[in-house]
Amino acid sequence: MxxxxxxxxxxxxxxxxxxxxxxxxxxxxxxxxxxxxxxxRHPAVFVVPVTDDDEVVLVEVDRYPTGRRSLEVPAGGSDGQDPVEAGRRELAEETGLVANTWQDLGEVHSLNGVCDAPGRVLLARGLRPGAATGQAEEGIVATHRLPWARVLDLVADGTITDNESIAALMRAAIALGRVR
Incomplete structure (x- = not known):
């Protein structure tokens, strides 16, 4: 209460x-x-896609509210869908990838001092090419495949500043034994 x-x-x-x-x-x-x-109005999904070569797939997004580019995990609103279905849609739209396996890593709340913005973190593995359909609409300017060590360095040095992505990456890194 x-x-x-x-x-x-x-x-x-x-x-x-x-x-x-x-x-x-x-x-x-x-x-x-x-x-x-x-x-x-609908919970968000945050997808951490990991390749068979243990690289993390991130998107570089031109963010209107901040007027800056941001390196992030693929993410978006669930639009009322089941989180994994929404994750599949967001991953395909933003990266052109399809995942064979999905793991729900749990709930997160964004900006909970001013927002009621729940979300789910999903780990996507067994990636294969599909068709990217929403990159221009979403402001995505590039997709990057980076080794876990490099991703953690980018969080540590402040290059990755999106808190939702940092939280999702932390959940995935813990689940995969990359940090303890």
Whole structure:
């Protein structure tokens, strides 16, 4: 049970993907305030594709909100699909790859101080070529295959800054015994 109490709530913006609401709240200390919350309409999926040569496939994305390019795991909204089905779709759209095996590595929550944005981390293995269909629409400018050691270096040196990708990579690295 939360120590926060919602007194009133109103939606200030909504589209097919997100809802933004403003809540009048009573804080845990008893004071009153306003809390803005962004809620994703469907959970996200974060796919960590690993090749038979133990390379991680990442996408380089031109991100509109930050005005910067970002190195990330393939990801996107589930659109109400089963997480693995959504992961298959996102992997194919963003990388042109198809995976033979899928492992659900668990739930994550993004920006949980201001968002209700649940997601699932999925490990995809047994990769083979398919057809990339959504790269231009998604702002994907390149796909990279990098050894695990290099990926961990890119997280450590701050090249990979997307928190969702960092969390997904950490979950996968632990599951595969790359870090302890």
């Amino acid at each position: 939360s120590a926060w109490q919602t007194r009133t709530s109103r939606t200030v913006y909504a589209n097919a993907w997100i809802e933004v609401r403003e809540d009048a709240v009573t804080r845990p200390d008893g004071g009153e305030g306003v809390y803005g919350v962004v809620r994703l």
